[in-house]
Amino acid sequence: MSDQGNPDPTTMATDPTPSTTGPSARRRSLFKANGVPRSPREARASRIALDARERKRKREQLIMGKRFRSHFEDYEESDSEAEHEATPTEIQEINRGLAGSDEQVAKALKLLSARLVSPSAALEKFILAGECVPHLMRLIHSPNPEIQLQATWCLTNIAAGSEALCHKVLDAVPYLIQSLNPLNPDLADQAGWCLGNIAAEGPAFREHLVANGVVTPLVDLLTTSPNSQLTQTACFALSNLARNPGAPMQQLFDAGICGRLVKHLSQHESQDVASEVFWVLTYLTAGELQYAHRLVEQDVIPHLVAQLDKFADQGSAAIPLIRTLGNLSAIDDATTSRLLDHPEIIQQLLYWVAKSPARTVKKESLWVLSNITAGTKAHVNKVLKQDGAAVLTEVMSHDSYDLRREVSLGKREKLTGKMIRWVL
Template sequence: MPPRFKEFYKPVPTSREVRQRRLSHERQLRSLQREQVFMGKRLCFRTPQESETESEYEFTPSDITETISGLKSTKHDVRMSSLTSLSTRLERPSEEVRRFVLQGECMELLIGFLNSTDADEKLQSLWCLTNIAAGEPGIAQSALAAVPYLLALLSSDDAEIQNQAIWAVGNLAAEGESARNQLFANGVLDPLVSVVNKTMDSTLLQTACFALSNMARMPNSYFNHLFDLNVPQNIAQQLVQFKNDMGCVTELAWVCTYLTAASSSQQIDQILATGAIETLLACATRSPDIANTALIPIIRTLGNIAAGTDEQTHS
């Protein structure tokens, strides 16, 4: 076969190779999900059945060309297929996909879909951006170009789109001080806190708390503003409301962890006054089979408070 055609050649794997790759992929997903207890970013994973065919081959330059053509297609089903394929590829991007994100038309095309009137295309584009923001620093930084468009979707009437936009913001906030300050400068914090305060949807609350806990990470230039927005009071109220939902308790506890990690003595007193810590303790002691994922942020929060004054530790 002439060398110049090698990039178009895809060797067909045997059934055993496909099975081994699938098992390896599933092990990697489980490992990543365990790491998410401690890391600040979260990928959007498709099920093994959905991503099986996508993971069989590495992307080639011709695949990128085909993806671009699909994203620009006048046919809705072709655009959706290309967006779905791309979001899967972005879970664990190959070198070719990385180049597409960093040097190609990827971001321009995805941002274009955020302005689409089609909710499905908008959601799939957000899924892609969420996984880009969850990537390595070089790739994640490119997603900052979408922040003004994400901001508009934080208050979307479509709960699924709103949730995915918040998820993308949460991943970007974990990127570091510069990213957090840029998100704050673009006005992300206020609508995010509003969602945490008002939502009665468990899934949305968990995602919003994930994003808020990453925004509360230090260093940042706006930490005191979290108290101006009454975040401790909001968290305390939602802990009471969702005390029987361990998923919500876990994410709310992570917000408490990062708030108490950087608070002044006076701010710790404000947090204690809300009753949030008592509610967390009640949640931790009420259920004998409480998951470690919930215990970890609760214990870390208590540790942060114990590092304060004797009065705070006694409280």
């Protein structure tokens, strides 16, 4: 699973010009050509269908670790559609506009960025074999800052597509890395988002980014940016860069990622920032043990503990925090002991198991508990002292198979017979 998750790591952002109103993007095929529903019932049914599709798309993005940026006008949720699949006529209009005046270019880029969220076959062909990417490669060097930003926006949504589409963006990587300048936070945010989408595509793409020198500029954004949105985007890109295989762990730690992530947890009040930091930590702790140990030695555990209350009732937003705790508990018994020096960890895990309405949160919490109870007798006793047996027995008695299976994993290896009886 990717892992961003995104926070939520998979949410779609708005236009470069901030917009605080407007509905989710909807595809024109669900409506009449003029965008006006024939009846309120039809409009409602169409919105329900679109919402279901949007949830499915977000789940797929969570798995891919990619994020589109949605683009829609400010308008009341009534009878018009802001986004739909590009028609051949629109593609011709985009192609002409990209070669026109600044005003025509800006209009074409805005239309293109919207249509890229759900690209038609004709639009994909235009990107893969037409003049789209050459136009964008020229426009990202425009002296007009708005055109520069919008062109980078389009590259971001191209990179969020298929592997073939993402590959078309690779020539822009040196420019994107050069744009990671906190003095221009809007452009740096957009460039970081695009780089994050590229990194999510796979090991070969990550290697290409590393070879072009992406690591240090991305990590530096964690220090130099006072902009929380830019920090979140940098973490999104870094979490995808830290995926195995092909994660440049040594370079990331040499660039100082460890201390900077811990500092954000200790100083930043934003839950959105913390959630993105957790996703980076999830991947860093899932790699080679030496790097997980370095995080432990930087006192990451107390800073994770300090976040438990904030995420206690945040649903799936807590998943990367729980996974980080699970990865740390799997390192060795000594690290598990350091975790259990903070009794609130067990308290919170048991709370999530017993009370969370989010099934994934329950399952992830049970996995961490199974890691802990597979440790020493002292570890098992610390779970028992916090009424862990009652909570786990309740799961075994009433929950579904996959949750019961997570509990039963706790019987492995070093569990006492007493605990085995309680969890089976």
